[in-house]
Amino acid sequence: MKKRLLAAGMIAVLAMTGLSGCGGTKKEDKGVVKVYNWGEYIDEDVIAEFEAETGIKVVYDTFETNEEMYPIIEAGGVSYDVVCPSDYMIEKMIANNLLAEINFDHIPNMEYLSESIMEGSRTFDPENKYSVPYTYGTLGILYNKKMITDKITSWKDLWNEAYSGEILMYNSPRDLFTAPLEILGYSLNTTDEAQLDEAKNMLLEQKPLVQRYVMDQIKDAMISESAAIAMCYSGEVLLLQESNENLEYVIPEEGSNYFIDSWVIPANAENKENAEAWINFLNDPEIAYKNFEYITYATPNTGAQELMDPEVAANQAVNPSVEVLSRCEVFKTLGEEGDALFNELWLQVKDAN
Numbered sequence: 001m002k003k004r005l006l007a008a009g010m011i012a013v014l015a016m017t018g019l020s021g022c023g024g025t026k027k028e029d030k031g032v033v034k035v036y037n038w039g040e041y042i043d044e045d046v047i048a049e050f051e052a053e054t055g056i057k058v059v060y061d062t063f064e065t066n067e068e069m070y071p072i073i074e075a076g077g078v079s080y081d082v083v084c085p086s087d088y089m090i091e092k093m094i095a096n097n098l099l100a101e102i103n104f105d106h107i108p109n110m111e112y113l114s115e116s117i118m119e120g121s122r123t124f125d126p127e128n129k130y131s132v133p134y135t136y137g138t139l140g141i142l143y144n145k146k147m148i149t150d151k152i153t154s155w156k157d158l159w160n161e162a163y164s165g166e167i168l169m170y171n172s173p174r175d176l177f178t179a180p181l182e183i184l185g186y187s188l189n190t191t192d193e194a195q196l197d198e199a200k201n202m203l204l205e206q207k208p209l210v211q212r213y214v215m216d217q218i219k220d221a222m223i224s225e226s227a228a229i230a231m232c233y234s235g236e237v238l239l240l241q242e243s244n245e246n247l248e249y250v251i252p253e254e255g256s257n258y259f260i261d262s263w264v265i266p267a268n269a270e271n272k273e274n275a276e277a278w279i280n281f282l283n284d285p286e287i288a289y290k291n292f293e294y295i296t297y298a299t300p301n302t303g304a305q306e307l308m309d310p311e312v313a314a315n316q317a318v319n320p321s322v323e324v325l326s327r328c329e330v331f332k333t334l335g336e337e338g339d340a341l342f343n344e345l346w347l348q349v350k351d352a353n
Contacts, residue, residue, distance in 0.1 A: 030055040033274040036069065036080040037062055038261070041135075043294035050281050056274050073098055079268045082275035087260045088333040090131050091124035095333075099130045100265045106276035107132065109283035116322045117300035120260055123330045131262035132279050135235070135297035138320055138328060139178055139257040142222055142232035146246040155179040155252045158229065159202075164209045168221060168230035171213040173346040174331055175231060175257070176203065182254040188329045191338040200345040204352055213350065222247060235297035237317035249317045255327035258320075260300075 039062040047058050061080070063069040066089040072078060073093065085093065093099050104110055110132065117133050125131045143152045148163065158167055158179055170176050174188070180199035181188055190196060211227055219236060221227040223243045232240075237249045263282070265275045281287060285303025292299045292308075298318050299305065305313060313319050320328075334342070 029057075031271055031274055032057045032059055032081075033271050033278050034059045034079070034081045035061070035278065036072070036083040038084060039064060041084065041261075041295055043291050046282070046287055046291055049287070050278065053281065054274075054277055056277060058278075073266050076266075076268050079270050080266055081269040081271045082278050083264055083266060084134055084261055085264060086331075087121075087124045087262070088331045090262060090264055092333045093264065094125060094130055098267055100267045100269060100272060101129045102132065102265060102279070103272075103276060106273060107280040107283065109280050109285075112283055112285055112288070112301045112303040114300045114302055116325060117260060120258070120325065120330055121262065124260075124332065125262075131264050132283070133260050133262045133300040134282065135295065136258060136260045136300055137234040137297050138251050138259075138317075138324075139175060139231065139233055140249055140251040140317070141229060142218075142237065142240065142247055142249050143229040144222065144225060144244070144246050145248050147225065147228040152229065152248070152250050153253050155183050155254055157252075158231075159206050159209065161209060163229055165211050166228035167206075167210050168218050168227045169206075169210050169213050170218075170231045171215050173342040176213070176346060176349075177342060178257050179231070179252075182252065182256060185254075188257055189332045189334065191334055191341060193341065196341060196345055200349060203349045207349065207352060234317040234320075235295070238296045238312070238315070249315075251316060251320060251324050251328070253327075255329065257331055258325055258328040260330060261297075 033056050035058055037060070047060060050056065051058055066086050069083065069085060070089060070092070073080065073083060074096070113133060117136055118128055120136070121128055121131060121133055141152055141155070141157065147166070158169070177196070177199050178188055180202035181190065183202065184195070184198055186195045186199070214221070218230045218232060219240060222230055222240060225244070232249065234249065241247050263279045265272055269275055282291065283301055285301055285307060288299050288301035288304035289307040292304055298320070305319060308318070316324065
């Protein structure tokens with residue numbers, strides 16, 4: 001999901017030729033599958049392998065945000081066969097009858113999907129009828145162990161005056177409000193004005209300590225050590241740690257957000273069985289592992305997890321425990337009024353002196 005932050009300007013269309021791959025035998029032409037996914041959210045070699053194995057040509061488009069994707073699917077002018085939205089947007093698509101039920105008889109590789117992630121999916125797809133998890137991740141704290149010698153365990157650490165001027169916070173209302181809402185013990189999906197006003201006041205108290213509210217810039221700042229501690233999504237962590245070995249990721253003890261990006265099939269899909277073949281292929285453990293190595297977001301595929309280096313598998317940015325996930329909450333759609341309230345309160349924080 002959060003690869004979207006790396007995908008600005010990357011709107012690619014890969015119209016595949018239908019050849020079976022370098023030097024291979026050409027498969028029988030079995031039509032096309034039209035895929036709509038986040039930018040930089042698949043290993044392109046996997047696309048070629050799918051074509052070679054199935055004989056299905058792939059037409060591949062990318063989007064940058066859920067909010068960009070949704071009206072395209074809703075309008076129905078382009079009939080995509082398989083799309084990869086996030087949890088709260090899938091909930092909205094189900095409510096508005098935009099999705100087809102999936103025939104899981106065509107997806108035997110579902111057996112490799114983690115039951116805990118399937119349970120998390122039921123928060124937005126109550127009967128697991130419309131979606132198949134692709135990646136998941138958590139929102140946590142990234143800090144530099146060389147610059148901060150104390151052990152970071154809590155969202156409260158982002159309010160520590162000792163780190164004044166070294167703190168980076170996300171420039172995104174739902175992400176930003178996660179920290180104070182968790183400290184206060186409120187749901188991340190609350191629309192209670194009094195609870196959100198408490199959270200806003202906490203952010204106002206913290207603001208003098210914050211160096212900047214940013215998004216993608218967190219990566220360069222933490223690698224270059226121009227900041228010491230930041231909110232960070234888990235999918236960024238492996239690549240950041242490769243660039244700076246002093247970086248440590250923690251999911252705060254109070255809990256946090258965890259997200260699930262899943263494959264769904266639009267109701268107007270013209271090639272539904274090909275879409276199911278696509279989903280099944282991506283859940284082959286070796287393919288899921290190959291994808292993980294490219295996009296570095298946690299895979300719900302237990303077979304792929306078994307192929308990981310033990311050190312990587314032990315990294316909670318990659319493989320958080322069931323106990324940790326039990327303390328986390330998936331974002332739900334809040335409706336126009338809820339979204340407007342979060343945005344209004346965030347603007348009050350942002351505009352405050």
